[in-house]
Amino acid sequence: MSRTIESIFRPFSPSDAERSDRSAGDRARHRLKVRESIRENIADIIAEESIIGKDRDKVIKVPIRGIREYKFVYGDNAPGVGQGTGESQNGQVVGRVKQPGKSGEDKAGDQPGTDYYETDVTLEELIDIMFEDLELPDLERKALRQLESFRVAKRKGYRAVGIRVRLDKRRTARERVRRKLATARVARARDDATSTAAVQVPQAGERRFPFHDDDLVYRHMIMDVKKESNAVVMCIMDTSGSMDTMKKYLARSFFFLLFQFICTKYRNVEIVFIAHHTEANEVTEDEFFHKGESGGTFISSGFNKALEITQARYHPSLWNIYAFHCSDGDNFDSDNPAALRAAKELADVCNLFGYGEIKPLGSRYYESSMLNIFRRLEADNFQTVLIERKEDIWPSFKAFLARDRGRDQ
Amino acid sequence: MADYSLKDLEYWDARIREKVDELGLDCFPQEFEVCDYGQMLGYMAYSGMPSHYPHWSYGKAYEKLKTLYDYGVSGLPYEMVINSNPALAYLMRDNSLCLQILTIAHVYGHNDFFKNNFTFKSTRPEFTIGGFKAHADRIRRYADTPSIGLEKVENLLDAAHALALQCRRNLAVKKLTEDQERDRLVAVATPRVDPFQRIHRRQEFVEPDLRKVPPTPDEDLLLFIRDHNPFLQEWEKDLLTVVHEETEYFIPQIETKIMNEGWASFFHKRILESLELPQDLHLEFLVRHNQVVRPIPGSLNPYHLGLRMWEDIERRGDTPTPDERESIPRGKTGRNLLFETREVDRDVSFIRRWLDERLMRDLDLFRYEPKGDDLVITDVSDDTGWQQVKETLLKNIGMGGVPVIRVEDADYNHNRTLFLGHAHDGRDLQLEYAEKSLGYLHRLWGRDVTLETVVNGKRTFLTFGERGFSAKAAK
Known part of the structure; x- marks a missing residue:
C-alpha cells in the first residue's frame, strides 16, 4: 500500500493508564506552593468579603498570587491584531484591557494575566492554614481552659459495704439463694457421713432462711471528673446610627474569625449576639448584622446585658466565655464611668474580653474614642484594638488572642 | 464507548497514507498511541513528552487543564503530535471515529512540516525523546542527591524557567564563539583595501573594545550566565543547559505556529475530502473541521489564518491575477509554491511575503490599542491602514511576543x-x-x-x- 511512510498503532493499555499518573508528584508540590501562598496572603484573603459567614465545609475560591511564573512580558500598552466579522471600524471597542491579576483566557501564554487563577479550598482548610499562621505555641500546646464541670457518679463494680440506697436487690437475693443451696449441700454431706437415714434434712420450704449481712451487695460508685469544653462567644455590637455598613462589615469579619477560632478549640461552642444602642437586646445573627438602629449609645447597656446572659445561661464555672465588643467609640460621655465599671465586671468572668474600635480611614478623627477610657481598665485578659481598614483585622485578631487567660492554666 | 476498533483505525490510516503519498507529503515514520483523557492531560502538561523532568509548574499546568476540561471551558485538543523521528502522536480513545480520522490526517501534515521546514533543522528529531529522558534522569538524580535536594533544584529551575525564552530566535544562524566574535569585530573595523585611496578620504579606524564581555550583545541569557558566573556549581550549570536546550527545541514550534497549523489543516481537509467518507462521517467531519478552523471574532485563530493563507498561495500559483503574475517565477504551479514555502519560511517571513491587502481585507483584520480600560480599533485593513495592521501582526507572532x-x-x-x-x-x-x-x-x-x-x-x-x-x- 504505502510506499514511503510507515506507521504503527499502539493500542490503549488500561494498566498503563492507571500507572501513568505522572504529574502526581508535581501536583503535590504545586499544592504545597498554593498553601504557602495562601499563608502569605492570609491577611488579604480573610479580608475578602466572600469568606465571611460561610459554612465550614463550603468550598471557596481563593485568589492566589504567589505562584505565578514570572518572565519578561510586555505590559498593557502593547497593541495587537484581531479578526472581525467583516464590519470592523476605527474607534470600535473590541474588548477590555486585561489587568494583571485578573483571570483571562490562556491564549498565547505570554500575557501577565494568564498566570493568575483561583484555587478551591474548603473553609475548613483555610481556617487550618490561618491558625497555623497564628504561631501561638501556648495555645497550640495546651488546650484552652478546660473546666472540670460535670461531676457525675459512675458505677464501677460491687462492694460488700455501702449505703442503703445503693443496695443491689437482685444481686443480694441471688447471693442468698446461693448461700442457701450451699448450706443444704453441706448439711447433706454431713448426714451421709453420720449415715442415719432416719434423720431428715429439713425441707427448704419449711424453715425460714433469712438474709444475712454477707448477702448484701452494694453498687460501687466512683466520682467521674469530666473535662467539659464549653465556650460561648459573645458578640456585642453597637448598632447605633453611627455604625454604617462598612463598620459593620469590619466588625463582622472580626466576629467571624473569633467564632471560627473558638470552634477549633472547644467541642461545644455557642454564640450570642447582643446589639445595643442606648439599651441592649439579644438578637439573631441576621438582625445583628443587617438591622440598623438609630439613636445614641450607652456602651454599658451592652456589657450589662452580656453579664445578665452569662449569669442566666453561661455560668463562668461551666463555660469559657469570650466576649468581644465592636463600636465606633462614640459613646455618651455620661455613660463612660458605668461602661468602665461594667467592662471590669465582664473581664472578671471572661476568658478573654476585647474591645475593637472601628474607625475606617477617612472617618472623622475628632470623634470621641473609647480607647482612652478603656486604657484605664486593668485586666490582663482585656485587649483593645483599633481597626481602620480590612487589612487590620488579622493583626488585631492576633493581638487579641495573645491575651487569652486560658493559656496560663 | 468507542464505536470502532484498532482495526478501523489501521484501515483508515492506510488509506490516509495513500493520499499523503499522492499529495507528495514527505513524513517521518509515524507512531500513534491511543490514550485516555487522564493520560492526554498528562502529555499536554509535559509538552507531549513521554518523559520529562519534574517541576511544580507542570503540576499547575495539569490542574489548570483539568479544571478547564472538567468545567467544559475548553475541550481537549483532538491531537497532540511531537516533533521527533519517528514522530509520536496521541489519539484520545474517547473521540469518535470521524475525529480520529481527521486527527490522523492532521498529524501527517504536522509530521511533514516538522521534517521539512528549515527552522526544525536544529532540533535533531531523532534524539528528541531520548534527550528529554536523559534530562529528566539527570535532574531527578540531582534532586535525590543529599547535598543538593529537591528544594535547591526547584529554586534554580524557577529562575531558569523565568529566563528561558530570553534566547536567540533564529537558530538557523550559527552562533559565534566569543573569539570568533572578536575576530569579526576586528575584521569589520579594519579599513578595506581601497585602490583609490589617494583620492578618497582616509577611513577612520575605530578600535573595537576587545576586552568587553560579551564582545557583542548576547541574547542567550541562561548560557551567558552559565559561562560567566564562576560561582555556579556544575549541577547548576547543567540545569541551565537543560532548560536552555529544551527551550531551543520548542522555539521552532513557536516560530511557525500559523504556518504549521495552517499546513496541517490544509492537508487534513484535502485528504478527508478525497477519502470518500460515508455520509455520516463526512457530515461530522464538516462540523469538526469548521470548529477547528473557524475565525474567532476579536482574536486571531492560527488555524484559520494559516489555512486561508495556504489556500491563497496555491491559488496564486495556479490562477494568479495579472498583478501577481509578475512576482511569481515562471513555470511555478500552486503546488511548487506550497512546498517551497513550507520549507523556507517561518511565520514572520510567511506573513510578510504572502499576506497582502486583499486577503487581509477578506479576513477583516484590524489593529487595536488599549485606550483607558478598553481595547479600541485604531486601524482596519483598508487602503490607509493595512500596512499598520500588518506591521503590528508581525510584531506579535512567534517569538515577537517575547x-x-x-x-x-x-x-x-x-x-x-x-x-x-x-x-x-x-x-x-x-x-x-x-x-x-x-x-x-x-x-x-x-x-x-x-x-x-x-x-x-x-x-x-x-x-x-x-x-x-x-x-x-x-x-
Whole structure:
C-alpha cells in the first residue's frame, strides 16, 4: 500500500493508564506552593468579603498570587491584531484591557494575566492554614481552659459495704439463694457421713432462711471528673446610627474569625449576639448584622446585658466565655464611668474580653474614642484594638488572642 | 464507548497514507498511541513528552487543564503530535471515529512540516525523546542527591524557567564563539583595501573594545550566565543547559505556529475530502473541521489564518491575477509554491511575503490599542491602514511576543554588575513581571543586575541588587 511512510498503532493499555499518573508528584508540590501562598496572603484573603459567614465545609475560591511564573512580558500598552466579522471600524471597542491579576483566557501564554487563577479550598482548610499562621505555641500546646464541670457518679463494680440506697436487690437475693443451696449441700454431706437415714434434712420450704449481712451487695460508685469544653462567644455590637455598613462589615469579619477560632478549640461552642444602642437586646445573627438602629449609645447597656446572659445561661464555672465588643467609640460621655465599671465586671468572668474600635480611614478623627477610657481598665485578659481598614483585622485578631487567660492554666 | 476498533483505525490510516503519498507529503515514520483523557492531560502538561523532568509548574499546568476540561471551558485538543523521528502522536480513545480520522490526517501534515521546514533543522528529531529522558534522569538524580535536594533544584529551575525564552530566535544562524566574535569585530573595523585611496578620504579606524564581555550583545541569557558566573556549581550549570536546550527545541514550534497549523489543516481537509467518507462521517467531519478552523471574532485563530493563507498561495500559483503574475517565477504551479514555502519560511517571513491587502481585507483584520480600560480599533485593513495592521501582526507572532533583552556588559561600572538592554519597540515591559524576573536573574548572576528599558517614553534603569528592586529614570 504505502510506499514511503510507515506507521504503527499502539493500542490503549488500561494498566498503563492507571500507572501513568505522572504529574502526581508535581501536583503535590504545586499544592504545597498554593498553601504557602495562601499563608502569605492570609491577611488579604480573610479580608475578602466572600469568606465571611460561610459554612465550614463550603468550598471557596481563593485568589492566589504567589505562584505565578514570572518572565519578561510586555505590559498593557502593547497593541495587537484581531479578526472581525467583516464590519470592523476605527474607534470600535473590541474588548477590555486585561489587568494583571485578573483571570483571562490562556491564549498565547505570554500575557501577565494568564498566570493568575483561583484555587478551591474548603473553609475548613483555610481556617487550618490561618491558625497555623497564628504561631501561638501556648495555645497550640495546651488546650484552652478546660473546666472540670460535670461531676457525675459512675458505677464501677460491687462492694460488700455501702449505703442503703445503693443496695443491689437482685444481686443480694441471688447471693442468698446461693448461700442457701450451699448450706443444704453441706448439711447433706454431713448426714451421709453420720449415715442415719432416719434423720431428715429439713425441707427448704419449711424453715425460714433469712438474709444475712454477707448477702448484701452494694453498687460501687466512683466520682467521674469530666473535662467539659464549653465556650460561648459573645458578640456585642453597637448598632447605633453611627455604625454604617462598612463598620459593620469590619466588625463582622472580626466576629467571624473569633467564632471560627473558638470552634477549633472547644467541642461545644455557642454564640450570642447582643446589639445595643442606648439599651441592649439579644438578637439573631441576621438582625445583628443587617438591622440598623438609630439613636445614641450607652456602651454599658451592652456589657450589662452580656453579664445578665452569662449569669442566666453561661455560668463562668461551666463555660469559657469570650466576649468581644465592636463600636465606633462614640459613646455618651455620661455613660463612660458605668461602661468602665461594667467592662471590669465582664473581664472578671471572661476568658478573654476585647474591645475593637472601628474607625475606617477617612472617618472623622475628632470623634470621641473609647480607647482612652478603656486604657484605664486593668485586666490582663482585656485587649483593645483599633481597626481602620480590612487589612487590620488579622493583626488585631492576633493581638487579641495573645491575651487569652486560658493559656496560663 | 468507542464505536470502532484498532482495526478501523489501521484501515483508515492506510488509506490516509495513500493520499499523503499522492499529495507528495514527505513524513517521518509515524507512531500513534491511543490514550485516555487522564493520560492526554498528562502529555499536554509535559509538552507531549513521554518523559520529562519534574517541576511544580507542570503540576499547575495539569490542574489548570483539568479544571478547564472538567468545567467544559475548553475541550481537549483532538491531537497532540511531537516533533521527533519517528514522530509520536496521541489519539484520545474517547473521540469518535470521524475525529480520529481527521486527527490522523492532521498529524501527517504536522509530521511533514516538522521534517521539512528549515527552522526544525536544529532540533535533531531523532534524539528528541531520548534527550528529554536523559534530562529528566539527570535532574531527578540531582534532586535525590543529599547535598543538593529537591528544594535547591526547584529554586534554580524557577529562575531558569523565568529566563528561558530570553534566547536567540533564529537558530538557523550559527552562533559565534566569543573569539570568533572578536575576530569579526576586528575584521569589520579594519579599513578595506581601497585602490583609490589617494583620492578618497582616509577611513577612520575605530578600535573595537576587545576586552568587553560579551564582545557583542548576547541574547542567550541562561548560557551567558552559565559561562560567566564562576560561582555556579556544575549541577547548576547543567540545569541551565537543560532548560536552555529544551527551550531551543520548542522555539521552532513557536516560530511557525500559523504556518504549521495552517499546513496541517490544509492537508487534513484535502485528504478527508478525497477519502470518500460515508455520509455520516463526512457530515461530522464538516462540523469538526469548521470548529477547528473557524475565525474567532476579536482574536486571531492560527488555524484559520494559516489555512486561508495556504489556500491563497496555491491559488496564486495556479490562477494568479495579472498583478501577481509578475512576482511569481515562471513555470511555478500552486503546488511548487506550497512546498517551497513550507520549507523556507517561518511565520514572520510567511506573513510578510504572502499576506497582502486583499486577503487581509477578506479576513477583516484590524489593529487595536488599549485606550483607558478598553481595547479600541485604531486601524482596519483598508487602503490607509493595512500596512499598520500588518506591521503590528508581525510584531506579535512567534517569538515577537517575547521582549528582546540582551546582555550588554558583564562588568558594568567595573563592579561585575550585569548590564542588559531591552530593545524597546514601542511596547513597554510589564513592570511587576520585570521586577520579579530581574530578581531571578540576580539570583543566578549573584551580583547586581541592571536593565535599561523605556517606561512611558522615558529611558529607565531597572536594577535588582542586594537591597532589592529599584527603578531610576535616566537623566
